[in-house]
Ligand SMILES: Nc1ncnc2c1ncn2[C@@H]1O[C@H](COP(=O)(O)OP(=O)(O)OP(=O)(O)O)[C@@H](O)[C@H]1O
């Protein structure tokens with residue numbers, strides 16, 4: 001359970017806040033997607049949840065952040081660390097720099113937590129399997145392709161099994177099937193009640209297909225919050241520069257051409273689009 | 285990003301499988317013996333009968349010879365030339381024009397070259413055969429604070445990391461039309477624009493890495509465990525202790541010899 | 546977004562990749578017997594799973610990597626005989642990771658680096674740099690430090706710094722990563738603009754919808770080899786083949802299939818046109 005109450009934050013030396021009066025509650029086991037244009041404050045929200053703000057970045061933070069019922073600002077960082085795992089946005093800078101092979105790299109976090117070796121071995125193997133890097137186990141983490149590096153970064157945090165997992169654009173370098181698989185895996189982890197997931201993403205088709213909820217941030221403020229299919233069809237969300245599926249865009253085009261039934265909901269997913277456009281074809 | 289990791293070179297040799305501290309003790313012994321034993325040729329004996337066979341067993345003979353050579357040869361040559369020009373007095377051995385190589389000078393040059401050779405050679409042998417992460421682990425097991433061992437290991441790696449980073453920047457610069465091969469003048473021009481970005485980007489790299497390491501509990505209090513077991517044969521601790529004794533012995537011996545002579 | 550460049554001076558340049566193979570020093574074979582031909586002015590996408598060898602392949606086109614066997618020719622220049630700096634006058638390459646590409650202290654210096662090496666006159670360099678910055682919408686932050694920009698802006702800066710060199714061939718490795726919807730649209734229109742000027746565009750991308758909308762030809766790679774090479778429509782329609790290469794058909798094609806169409810639309814316009822007759 002995560003709760004934000006009236007959170008406003010400005011980075012040091014900046015005048016306009018990166019987050020404005022944000023209030024949110026995310027119940028345990030929910031898969032919550034965060035969408036919004038660049039600069040909307042998504043990464044800032046992730047930093048707040050992981051405690052980087054205010055522990056690492058100072059600046060001015062107002063409001064209250066509670067994680068599992070405890071105040072994140074006053075909770076010792078080590079406690080927060082066990083609770084929240086964060087996969088950072090830039091996959092190229094997440095390699096620890098002290099490990100020779102991919103599997104050692106993934107084990108790094110577990111070593112730091114003092115997990116016994118046998119357990120570590122099993123967890124590392126499972127994490128590698130999950131993100132599809134088992135064949136790279138003995139490779140150097142520095143000689144990987146962009147997508148392979150991002151997979152290793154994901155596994156390195158997943159393996160720590162945090163109660164709350166925050167992923168900042170985790171599929172930006174992944175191939176299409178790999179992206180969908182990450183969404184699927186995260187979906188399963190949330191469903192099995194193991195994890196609360198907050199995932200920042202631009203790939204709205206998979207947000208609509210897999211997430212329980214979507215939060216649209218624009219200019220640091222909450223613009224819409226609700227079921228992804230609903231949020232992704234809202235006009236103001238579209239006008240604020242949040243991505244849309246091609247299905248929604250096609251319907252919007254028909255709307256522009258004056259060929260859309262007034263009041264009919266815009267399709268967001270493939271299934272919705274199939275139904276909608278089949279009906280459209282029949283009508284003609 | 286280049287695929288470098290310290291100087292370490294993976295090979296299928298039993299030396300690679302030895303405990304890092306065993307290898308540390310061996311190279312420490314060479315180092316100490318090379319620096320303290322008297323006589324012009326003692327270091328060369330150590331190299332020929334100690335270091336080279338070990339490098340051969342590590343399947344890194346050529347690698348070690350070429351790397352050591354690149355560092356040591358320029359030094360050796362300049363020592364010989366400089367003593368030839370500057371050594372005053374003594375028995376002339378060979379005369380080439382105005383330069384006269386004196387016997388004492390040559391002896392000095394041989395002895396000091398030998399020292400450099402053993403110091404560089406044994407360090408490189410150690411770095412080539414020992415995984416930095418394993419060294420870190422071994423040091424931590426001996427009770428060294430993890431931040432200190434991280435410092436040691438990351439400084440061992442700073443050179444190759446800089447190299448890798450420099451190559452990346454060079455690639456970026458060449459891709460935007462900076463000519464790099466060519467005259468010395470052109471090459472010097474290419475190095476200059478590299479320095480500032482290199483230092484800067486390494487600093488930034490360190491800062492971003494700090495966040496990434498932090499998320500993964502680097503500063504988490506309490507005991508750490510290790511993913512890898514460092515194998516250690518039953519005889520290795522004995523060898524390590526023996527080498528420590530041998531180091532002490534060599535030190536005493538060299539002091540005694542010096543006092544006697 | 547008006548670009549003041551004279552398209553007339555561009556020479557047509559063909560790219561010939563002739564059965565090249567490449568193995569990294571660590572022993573990983575990344576390319577195996579690749580042959581492709583790209584004509585002047587084409588817009589080609591390279592697609593395929595992570596680790597397929599796309600980045601490795603495009604690094605051969607400006608000579609950053611040299612094939613172990615086979616040859617790469619850009620116009621009459623073989624990359625074996627020309628330095629990367631020489632190749633850079635013909636081929637601009639935008640790196641996958643912008644941090645691998647940016648190294649100057651201000652946005653302006655970063656932009657000027659290429660044109661300076663080309664020994665253009667100060668006015669020509671400045672006007673090209675200004676136009677390229679405007680093209681990506683970063684003209685208001687000339688004095689900023691590249692490292693202080695967000696990832697998406699660094700990516701745009703990396704693109705602009707290559708555009709400023711006005712090369713006949715432009716290669717972009719993963720142009721849309723980290724971009725929001727508007728950013729993706731903007732990059733799309735930059736590519737169209739460049740193509741209108743007669744430039745050859747080679748883009749590496751995982752964004753298949755973007756690929757469908759922006760590239761007329763697609764090359765599908767898997768395991769270091771070329772699996773399919775043809776018109777984007779033709780390549781992306783072979784659903785079972787691209788599935789095996791961890792690529793998916795674009796959204797509108799999947800929809801068309803569900804609707805039972807034979808026609809495979811690439812863009813929303815095409816989709817609407819077919820739907821609405
Ligand atoms: N510097 C390197 N050293 C060693 N191997 C490398 C290096 N860079 C890439 N490789 C390997 O070469 C193969 C091809 O990598 P490449 O970067 O070309 O893939 P890619 O198709 O661009 O993938 P992605 O979509 O993930 O960027 C992969 O197996 C990768 O691990």
Ligand SMILES: Nc1ncnc2c1ncn2[C@@H]1O[C@H](COP(=O)(O)OP(=O)(O)O)[C@@H](O)[C@H]1O
Pocket residue numbers: 011012014017018036037038039040041042043044045695
């Ligand atoms: N370290 C920082 N210092 C100052 N301002 C920052 C910093 N990081 C982000 N910002 C600013 O905060 C705002 C929100 O950024 P961010 O959270 O990164 O957005 P998003 O992740 O949605 O793209 C932007 O205006 C950005 O420029």
Ligand SMILES: [Mg+2]
Pocket residue numbers: 042043044089168
């Ligand atoms: Mg962000």
Ligand SMILES: [Mg+2]
Pocket residue numbers: 145146147599600601641718
């Ligand atoms: Mg790549």
